[in-house]
Amino acid sequence: MVRERQRNGKLVNKIFPYCMTAPAIILFVLFVIAPFIYGLYTSFFQWDGLSEMKYIGTQNYSFVFQDKNYWSALGNTFKYALVVTVLKNGLGLALALLIVKQVRGKGLFRTSLYMPVTFSYVVIGVLWTWIYNPTFGILNSFLTKVGLGSLIQGWLSDPNVALYSVAWVDIWKWIGFHMVLYLAGLQGVPNELYEAAEIDGAGKFQKFWSITLPQINGILVVNVLLAITGAFVNNYNLINVMTDGGPFGSTEVALTYIVRTAFDYRNVGKANAMSMILFAIVLVIGFLQFRVMTKEDNYE
Amino acid sequence: MRKKKVTIGSVFRWAILLFFLVITIYPVIWMIFGSLKTTGDFYTNIWGIPDTFHISNYIEAWERGGLGRKYLNSILVTGLFLLIIIPVNCCAAYVLARVRFKGRKLIYMFLLVGMMIPAGILGMPTYSVALKLGLVDSVWGIAFVYAGQAVSFGVFLMRSFYVSLPQSLEDAAMIDGCNRFQSFVKVVLPLTKPGIMIQVVFSGLNTWNEYFLSSIMLRSEEAKTLPVGIMTFVGEYSTDFPQMFAALTAATMPLIIIYLLAQKQFIEGLTAGATKG
Numbered sequence: 001m002v003r004e005r006q007r008n009g010k011l012v013n014k015i016f017p018y019c020m021t022a023p024a025i026i027l028f029v030l031f032v033i034a035p036f037i038y039g040l041y042t043s044f045f046q047w048d049g050l051s052e053m054k055y056i057g058t059q060n061y062s063f064v065f066q067d068k069n070y071w072s073a074l075g076n077t078f079k080y081a082l083v084v085t086v087l088k089n090g091l092g093l094a095l096a097l098l099i100v101k102q103v104r105g106k107g108l109f110r111t112s113l114y115m116p117v118t119f120s121y122v123v124i125g126v127l128w129t130w131i132y133n134p135t136f137g138i139l140n141s142f143l144t145k146v147g148l149g150s151l152i153q154g155w156l157s158d159p160n161v162a163l164y165s166v167a168w169v170d171i172w173k174w175i176g177f178h179m180v181l182y183l184a185g186l187q188g189v190p191n192e193l194y195e196a197a198e199i200d201g202a203g204k205f206q207k208f209w210s211i212t213l214p215q216i217n218g219i220l221v222v223n224v225l226l227a228i229t230g231a232f233v234n235n236y237n238l239i240n241v242m243t244d245g246g247p248f249g250s251t252e253v254a255l256t257y258i259v260r261t262a263f264d265y266r267n268v269g270k271a272n273a274m275s276m277i278l279f280a281i282v283l284v285i286g287f288l289q290f291r292v293m294t295k296e297d298n299y300e
Numbered sequence: 301m302r303k304k305k306v307t308i309g310s311v312f313r314w315a316i317l318l319f320f321l322v323i324t325i326y327p328v329i330w331m332i333f334g335s336l337k338t339t340g341d342f343y344t345n346i347w348g349i350p351d352t353f354h355i356s357n358y359i360e361a362w363e364r365g366g367l368g369r370k371y372l373n374s375i376l377v378t379g380l381f382l383l384i385i386i387p388v389n390c391c392a393a394y395v396l397a398r399v400r401f402k403g404r405k406l407i408y409m410f411l412l413v414g415m416m417i418p419a420g421i422l423g424m425p426t427y428s429v430a431l432k433l434g435l436v437d438s439v440w441g442i443a444f445v446y447a448g449q450a451v452s453f454g455v456f457l458m459r460s461f462y463v464s465l466p467q468s469l470e471d472a473a474m475i476d477g478c479n480r481f482q483s484f485v486k487v488v489l490p491l492t493k494p495g496i497m498i499q500v501v502f503s504g505l506n507t508w509n510e511y512f513l514s515s516i517m518l519r520s521e522e523a524k525t526l527p528v529g530i531m532t533f534v535g536e537y538s539t540d541f542p543q544m545f546a547a548l549t550a551a552t553m554p555l556i557i558i559y560l561l562a563q564k565q566f567i568e569g570l571t572a573g574a575t576k577g
Binding site: 013014016017018020021023024025027028030031032033034035036038039042049091095098099105108109110111112113114115116117118119120121122123126127128130131136137138141172175176177180181184222226229232233234236237240241255258259262263268271272275276278279282283286287289290 | 313316317320321323324325326327328330331334342343346347384388389391392394395396399401404407410411412414415416417418419420421422423424425426428429433444445447448449451452455480481505508509511512515516526527528530531534541544545548551552555556559560563566567570571574575
């Protein structure tokens with residue numbers, strides 16, 4: 001009897017970890033791995049999403065490589081990612097440097113600037129579409145009032161400007177987030193380093209360049225990677241809400257073009273081929289991010 | 301001489317900070333003002349406070365947009381998502397961190413692969429798979445899809461909490477007669493509340509605001525969540541601006557209030573969520 005119970009206990013112990021991980025594995029396989037493999041699989045078929053699939057080998061991929069619209073959409077994706085990454089980090093770091101020594105009002109700035117992070121892209125997209133509105137929007141009205149009327153643009157209707165107008169809304173949403181991250185990094189820099197540098201006669205810029213930057217290097221890398229991945233795969237929301245790719249395709253990014261190809265042109269096979277190409281591109285960034293984030297995590 | 305220099309510097313600094321404060325806050329205030337104006341007032345009085353507080357905008361927007369239903373759907377999706385993801389991730393992360401078994405490393409690495417596949421890439425194929433499983437256009441279905449896509453992050457995050465706990469805690473619990481599962485639930489789980497909090501704030505907010513996948517998957521009015529519903533409302537009633545602003549405000553206000561009440565948890569949770577996972 002005792003031996004049997006022990007054996008049962010052993011068996012329970014043996015399958016226990018597998019039972020505990022099973023739900024996670026099932027969910028993960030169903031909604032991450034299966035879609036990924038299915039997407040890869042269907043990228044070799046001609047398929048409208050409804051009727052019979054027809055195997056066409058790598059033809060979808062050669063269609064994509066010849067598709068000028070996809071490359072211009074990818075170009076826009078890169079432009080958008082570059083602008084967004086540079087400005088989110090530049091402004092976030094600059095603001096963090098400005099308030100790091102502040103005593104009064106620091107909490108107010110932090111709370112206020114961080115707030116847009118919690119808003120949905122839909123709400124801020126619609127809101128900023130109105131701020132940019134040529135007639136009733138507050139941006140042009142403000143520019144006129146302060147005598148900068150010459151700067152008035154068709155913020156969302158001018159093909160040369162629209163992509164940057166949308167990018168600004170993304171930047172606006174995330175400045176506070178990056179500022180808080182940088183703030184945490186800056187507060188961790190030991191004061192003695194600055195004091196020592198001052199004794200050596202270092203100027204403000206020198207101190208920033210040779211003390212602050214190396215000291216916050218880790219947090220800088222995390223910030224930049226977060227901004228890049230965010231820019232590549234989150235741009236669908238704002239662009240869909242604000243311009244839907246227009247005017248004249250000037251704000252078409254990879255994801256909006258993929259969804260359009262699948263749902264409007266009913267070419268799911270080609271859309272999935274485009275998804276895979278985009279994946280190959282972001283994989284490099286994703287891998288870097290993965291390495292940075294799992295670095296301290298030593299798995300034996 | 302020196303004192304003057306400092307003053308100019310600090311005035312400059314305050315000016316910049318104030319500028320960013322205004323451009324962050326004013327759009328939100330403008331939205332609230334706009335939601336209370338009459339249509340005429342909206343066109344003629346772009347900047348200022350409304351003439352009269354036109355509360356009826358809210359009532360009409362609420363009814364026309366069916367916002368009650370959309371609110372309920374968003375609460376259901378986010379609630380169900382959290383109910384699935386917290387126990388699932390905690391159980392998996394716990395054994396991956398604390399129990400030695402065959403295939404442990406393999407399972408962990410397999411689950412982590414998901415962190416390299418962004419949700420945007422999966423959008424289209426996920427729709428096709430969900431269609432096959434009959435999960436399209438359903439509040440329950442999309443909650444499961446979100447849960448599947450939050451596994452990698454959650455397991456990675458929770459594991460880092462479990463790894464740091466001392467082994468002696470569990471040993472003590474097992475000597476007291478607990479089995480593995482009981483010691484996990486009674487002793488280990490309560491100690492990792494901060495990790496659970498991060499998941500609730502970070503993944504919960506992501507799900508509450510999610511638009512890309514829900515705009516593909518939720519097509520009928522009965523199934524739409526708040527972000528998709530707001531977008532439909534904007535498309536249909538784009539000429540009635542004060543009502544549109546009322547809908548936006550109604551969708552945002554509760555979040556602003558929760559944020560202001562629990563800003564510490566929000567900022568810590570979102571920051572830790574983004575940097576840890």
